[in-house]
Amino acid sequence: MKKITLIISLLLLGLHSNAQDTCASAFPLTTGGIYSVGIINGTDVPTPICANNGSIPVANIPAGEWYAYTPTQDLTVTVTSDIAANTPRKDTRVHVYTGTCGALTCYAGDDDSGSSYSSVCIFNVTAGTTYYIAWDNRWLSTAKNTGFSFQLIEAPIVVPPPTPITYTTQTLSTINSTYNICVVDMNNDNLDDIVGVSSNNLRIHFQGSTPNAFTVTDFPITGANYMPGWSMAAGDYNKDGFNDLALGNTNGLSIIRSNNTGTAYTGITPGEYIFCQRTNFADLNKDGNLDIFSCHDVAPNVYYLNDGNANLTYYQSNTTAGAMNLSSGGGNYATLFTDFDNDGDTDVFISKCSGPPCQLFRYDGGNTYTNVSSLAGIDVTPIQTWSSAIADFDNDGDMDIIITASTGTHKYFRNNFETTNTLGSFTNITSGSGWDTNTSTNIDNIAYDFDNDGFIDVLGGGNKIMFNQGNGTFAPVSYSGIAVGAVGDLNNDGFLDIQSGSTIRYAVPNTNKWLKVALQGVQSNSNGIGARIEIYGTWGKQIRDIRSGEGFKYMSSLNAHFGIGQATIIDQVVIKWPSGIVDTYTNVTPNQMLKVVEGATLAVNSFNNTAFSLYPNPVKHNLNISLNVNNPVEFKTAQVFDMNGKVVLESKFEGNTLNVDKLATGTYILLLKDAQEKNYSQKFIKE
Numbered sequence: 001m002k003k004i005t006l007i008i009s010l011l012l013l014g015l016h017s018n019a020q021d022t023c024a025s026a027f028p029l030t031t032g033g034i035y036s037v038g039i040i041n042g043t044d045v046p047t048p049i050c051a052n053n054g055s056i057p058v059a060n061i062p063a064g065e066w067y068a069y070t071p072t073q074d075l076t077v078t079v080t081s082d083i084a085a086n087t088p089r090k091d092t093r094v095h096v097y098t099g100t101c102g103a104l105t106c107y108a109g110d111d112d113s114g115s116s117y118s119s120v121c122i123f124n125v126t127a128g129t130t131y132y133i134a135w136d137n138r139w140l141s142t143a144k145n146t147g148f149s150f151q152l153i154e155a156p157i158v159v160p161p162p163t164p165i166t167y168t169t170q171t172l173s174t175i176n177s178t179y180n181i182c183v184v185d186m187n188n189d190n191l192d193d194i195v196g197v198s199s200n201n202l203r204i205h206f207q208g209s210t211p212n213a214f215t216v217t218d219f220p221i222t223g224a225n226y227m228p229g230w231s232m233a234a235g236d237y238n239k240d241g242f243n244d245l246a247l248g249n250t251n252g253l254s255i256i257r258s259n260n261t262g263t264a265y266t267g268i269t270p271g272e273y274i275f276c277q278r279t280n281f282a283d284l285n286k287d288g289n290l291d292i293f294s295c296h297d298v299a300p301n302v303y304y305l306n307d308g309n310a311n312l313t314y315y316q317s318n319t320t321a322g323a324m325n326l327s328s329g330g331g332n333y334a335t336l337f338t339d340f341d342n343d344g345d346t347d348v349f350i351s352k353c354s355g356p357p358c359q360l361f362r363y364d365g366g367n368t369y370t371n372v373s374s375l376a377g378i379d380v381t382p383i384q385t386w387s388s389a390i391a392d393f394d395n396d397g398d399m400d401i402i403i404t405a406s407t408g409t410h411k412y413f414r415n416n417f418e419t420t421n422t423l424g425s426f427t428n429i430t431s432g433s434g435w436d437t438n439t440s441t442n443i444d445n446i447a448y449d450f451d452n453d454g455f456i457d458v459l460g461g462g463n464k465i466m467f468n469q470g471n472g473t474f475a476p477v478s479y480s481g482i483a484v485g486a487v488g489d490l491n492n493d494g495f496l497d498i499q500s501g502s503t504i505r506y507a508v509p510n511t512n513k514w515l516k517v518a519l520q521g522v523q524s525n526s527n528g529i530g531a532r533i534e535i536y537g538t539w540g541k542q543i544r545d546i547r548s549g550e551g552f553k554y555m556s557s558l559n560a561h562f563g564i565g566q567a568t569i570i571d572q573v574v575i576k577w578p579s580g581i582v583d584t585y586t587n588v589t590p591n592q593m594l595k596v597v598e599g600a601t602l603a604v605n606s607f608n609n610t611a612f613s614l615y616p617n618p619v620k621h622n623l624n625i626s627l628n629v630n631n632p633v634e635f636k637t638a639q640v641f642d643m644n645g646k647v648v649l650e651s652k653f654e655g656n657t658l659n660v661d662k663l664a665t666g667t668y669i670l671l672l673k674d675a676q677e678k679n680y681s682q683k684f685i686k687e
Contacts, residue, residue, distance in 0.1 A: 023101035026066035026132055032077075032154040034085060037135050038147045040065050046134035050095035051109030051121070062093075062136035069152065070130045078153040079121045079133060082114025085149040089116035091139035092148060096123060097132040104132060111139075113439045115382065115408045119150075120439040124157055163477055164451035164467055165495070167505045174216050175502040177203045179227060182555040183488035183499055184234040187262055188241050190518040190593060192488030192557045194499055197221075197228055197247065202256055202265055211491040212506070224267030226254040228279075233549040234558065235281030236526045237290040238310035243527070243558075246292050248276030253294050257310070272314050274302050278334040278351075278387070280549035283530050283578055284324065285367055286345055290525045290548075293326075295335055295350070301327035324367050331356050334387040334552045338545045339532055340376075340399050340415060341423035344576060346530045346545075349378075349401065351388045351552075357381050358388065358403055362423060377413070377425040384408050386443035387552035391456040392543050393447075393468055397534075399545070401426065402435060404445035404460050410435040434474035438466060444484040446551040448496050452512035452563025454539045459484055459498070487550075488557035489516065494591055496561060513590040515570060517560040519546060522598040523579035530578040533560045535588075536571045536678055564590055572678055580646045582639075582671075584679055599644060611680050612672065618685035623670070625656045634675045641669040660686055 020027045021042030029035065046064040071077070081092045093111045097104040110121035117139065125131060137145050177196025186193045186204050194205035194214065202221050205214035226249035233246040242262035247254045253276055255268040277295035284291045289306040296302050300319055303326065304312035314320070317327035331354040340347045341362060348361040348369065357379035361369040373379040384407040393400045398417040404410050412435045413426035430436050440462025450457045455468035463482050466474040485500030494514040495507035515535065519528030531546045544560040564570065570588040575596055577583070583601040588594065611633040613626045627633070638658060640649035648663065653672060660668075663686045671681045 020066050021064075023066050023104070023132055023134070026068035026101075029067050029069040029133070029152055032152045034083070034149055034151045035067070036147060036149050037065050039145055040135060040137035040140065042066065046095045046097075046136050048104070048106055049109075050097065050106035051093050051111045051119075062138040064095075064134045064136045067133040068130055069125075069133060071125045071127055071154070073127045074157055075125050076155045076157045077123055077125050077131075078155070079110075079150060080114060080119060080153070081135075081148055081150045082118040082120050083149060083151050085151075086118065089114065089118040090144060090148045091117040092119045092150075093136050093138050094119045094121050094150070095134045095136070096121060097134070098129060101132070107131065110439075112407055113441055117407065122439060164453065165510060166508045167479065167482070167498075168508060170212055170504045170506065171502050172205070172214070172504065173502060174203075174214075175205065175499070177201070179229070179232065180499070180501060181228060181486055181553055182232045182234060182245070183486035183490065184243055184555055184558055185518075186243055190559065190595060191492060192490055192559065194486075194490070194504075195232075195234070195245070195555075197224075197232070197245070197256070199227060202245075207490060207492065211493070212504075219265050221256060221265055221267045223269060224254040224256050225269040226252050226276075230276050231279045231549065231553045232555045233279040233281050233292075234555045235290045235529055235548045237281060237292065237306055239289075239526050241526060245555075246279040246281060246294075248274075248279040248294055250275055252276065253279065253292070253304075255292070270304065270312065270314060272302065275299070277332060278549055278552055280335055280337055280547075281527075281529055282337040282346060282548065283525055284326075286363075286365075286530075286578060288521075288524055288579065290527070290529060293335060293337075295332035296327070296330070297332060297353075298330045300330075301332050301335070301350075322367070325369050325371065326361055328359060328371060329356055330354070333385070336388065336390050336550065337530070337547055338390055338399050339530075340417070342398060342417055344532070344580065345578070349388060349390060351385045351403070353384060353386050353406065355382065355384065357383055358385065372423060375424065377428070378403070380411060380428075382408065383411070387445050389445045389447040389458045389460070389551075391447040393456055394472065395455065395470075395540055395542055397541050397543060399543075402445070402447075402458060404458070405441045406443045407441055410438055429472060433472060434466065434476070438462075438474075438476060440464065440476075442484065444551040444553055446484055446487060446554070446556070448487055448556075449561065449563040450496055450507065451510065452495060452514045452565070454512075454542065454563050454565045454567075484551060484554065486554045486556050489559070489561070496557075511566070513564050513567060515562045515564065515573070515588065515590055516593045517544075517562075517573070517575070518593060518595045519558075519560075519575065519577075520595070520597045521577065521579075523581060524577045524598055527558050528575075528577060528598070529558070532576045534572075534574040534576070535562055535564070536574075537564060537567050537569065539564060539567060559593075574679065581644065582641065582647065612682065614670065614682050614684050618687045619660060620687045621659065621661055623658045623660050623684060625658065625670075625672075627656065633672075633680065635672045635680075636675055637673045639671045639673070641671060643667055643669075 022044035096108040108123035113120040178198040182195035191207040196203040202219040228247035231248040240260040242258035245256040275297040315323040334351040389402040398415040442461025445460035490497040498505040573585040575583040635653040
């Protein structure tokens, strides 16, 4: 009676049943559809394991249920248990084989790509070839091994786009430290080096003038008791011109600090217990000094404030008296410090694991951070992420967010600041973007313009790069063995390379042009961490923020990197320092490293000023702005800089008069920004 009831139920649900216990008797799937898997008790074990997750004890070798699928045409097939028929989802695992029973070859498989550890497996099939699909009970307890459904979806094969960048690989046996997760300039020559850390030793592969050649130097270290089992960050927090390192460990944080010649390093372990995840260097209170931040997995986040003399004071968010609000609950896995509201200071995005929603904290000055997660609408659930990719993906002048999943589905949010001029609700644009169909997940996801076409791409899981198409969509391109690692230009050719373990994946240059920018802070921190760099040209506008610590684990170059496609000139490069100083360069030639010392241009190197004139000059009260009718320009904003390059007055451009009563006597620069955000300037004297 129960069997009849089950068959009737399956028919009503439109399901197909009859899974078989052995490969030889595998139930034939004749078309796409929803199929049921009963209790998994087959005697034929699905080996070899095509979708493994950890070692399998001998006593726990799974049973299997088998299906056979022979397509009549070439297709892309999805086999998934992440469907509404399974509510709640079950922790499933699927294997796909070719060959013959008794001599099977792994073809595809999946364990946890779906929500709640369900399975999503996508693979291409060839007409007339038989594919064996086996579900096992590796993760199903006896109580949960009661059956579930899966769907087989047939679709035309998607032809991948042309490969926009290719790579060659170099394996260096000398990259053999215990932790090889950092690429950053360590000798202040603006070239990216490879940094490895082992107990009592710091090994640096210094990049030289010969491509693909490095000089290896070991520095003995004592006092760095914790190794970077979770993450590493770099920044010059003692302002001696050489980068220091923050090492994140399960038990706490250690620091490797340079001397003032970069010839020796000291290990420091402050001693507080922290279950460190992502570590960062950032100027948390905007005093010009780099502080050290660490995500705390099981408690509120922590940080060390720098007093300007490299003395560090420990704080725990919302716990220590006077501490900043930079945490709410545990599960804090990755922090990314960037400016979301274009006000010149650094906000904080926190990726959350273990279920709680991600968080966005807006910096409001002093020691004040405000949780605006709900306001921005990024506190979505369910979500499971160890890191997120954050960049201006649509080149509209503000930072967007891709919450890249470690398990489950990705979410793509567009920042609307450029149109609303306020930090409000982001728009979920996942649907149709390519992120809705990207089932590859990873704990580490990083955003860079890998092909130098002017649009920022994302490297995550699945041995592929999601290439930004410039129209709101991303297209996956697969590379054999590619994985997230530390990123930098390791042969100084203007294209970003990837170091993972002892392997360097060098980008093979295409014809796209590029610009690198290296910063040296004076009033700001010496790395310019927290600075925003804008470039303008035929493409419109691109922005980069200098950030220490991208993704979850790795530390990548502190040089800003831009691709500009086939453009032959960069109309303007604007560097907005954390101090408020703005440096501007015009008519910059591509394919070069632009080295900028803070305040070098004093904001005067802008477009020629024939667009307007000023009177009276000198001025006491009201400065009149006369526009050139023969060279009409639509201005949006007005800024006044002192001769140190610091903004002392700014407003919208409304009318042709600017009141300067509040300015002290002296020489100033008026800078007007047009509708395309290009700068035009004139000097004036305040009496």
